[in-house]
Amino acid sequence: MQPLSVAIHVCRQAGVGAHKNIVVFGAGPIGLLTAAVSKAWGAKQVISVDIQKSRLEFAENLASTGTFLPDKPGDGESSIEYAQKVGHKIKKQFNLGEGADCVVDATGAESCTLSGLFTCGKGATFVQAGVIMK
Numbered sequence: 001m002q003p004l005s006v007a008i009h010v011c012r013q014a015g016v017g018a019h020k021n022i023v024v025f026g027a028g029p030i031g032l033l034t035a036a037v038s039k040a041w042g043a044k045q046v047i048s049v050d051i052q053k054s055r056l057e058f059a060e061n062l063a064s065t066g067t068f069l070p071d072k073p074g075d076g077e078s079s080i081e082y083a084q085k086v087g088h089k090i091k092k093q094f095n096l097g098e099g100a101d102c103v104v105d106a107t108g109a110e111s112c113t114l115s116g117l118f119t120c121g122k123g124a125t126f127v128q129a130g131v132i133m134k
Contacts, residue, residue, distance in 0.1 A: 006129065007033035011041060014102040014127045018042035021096055023119050024064075026106035027055035030129055034104050036063040043102075047094055049112070066094055070115070079114060086111075087118025098122055106130050 007030060016022055022038045024031045027050035038046045040063075048059035049068045056067035068090050073082040091099055099121025105113050108130030120126050 003029045003033050004037075006030055007037045010034050010104055010106070010127050010129045011037045014104055014125045016041050016043055016102050019044045020101040021045040021047070021094070022102045022104070023047045023049060023090060023096075023100040023116065024104045024106060025049045025109075025112040025116050026130060027052070027059040027064075027067075028106065031104070031106035032059055032062055034106055034129070035059060038102075039063040039065075045094060045096075047090065047100070049090065049115075068093065073111070079111060083111060083114030083118050086115040090115075090119050096121065099124055101125070103127070104129055108132050 016038045020043050022043045024035050027048045035046045035048050045065050047066045048064040050056050053069055060067050070086045100119050102125050103116045103120050104127045105116045106129045
């Protein structure tokens, strides 16, 4: 029950609701449950992002309307350049225009936090659910 209560809290903080586009970084327990709560609350799109294909397959079967597997950073590419590239690709692939309405980072990985910020649209809400690690 505790991971579900965290997911509900995160979705409330993010303002998840009907007809909104949600991007969730991380397809672990908290990310998966955040996607499931988002879908149950009527989100238009629920996009899961993870670096493990098997987690993304599970996410798509559980609640996600789409998944995104980011490329690895290029040689000499700064973390900001990489995050901008990932954010741009997510917005383009899922027709998010200026960006998602709600973005949740359930990983704590710096690259996900930065990419999530670049995935946000104007007026979007970003929620950091994972503890940031270096």
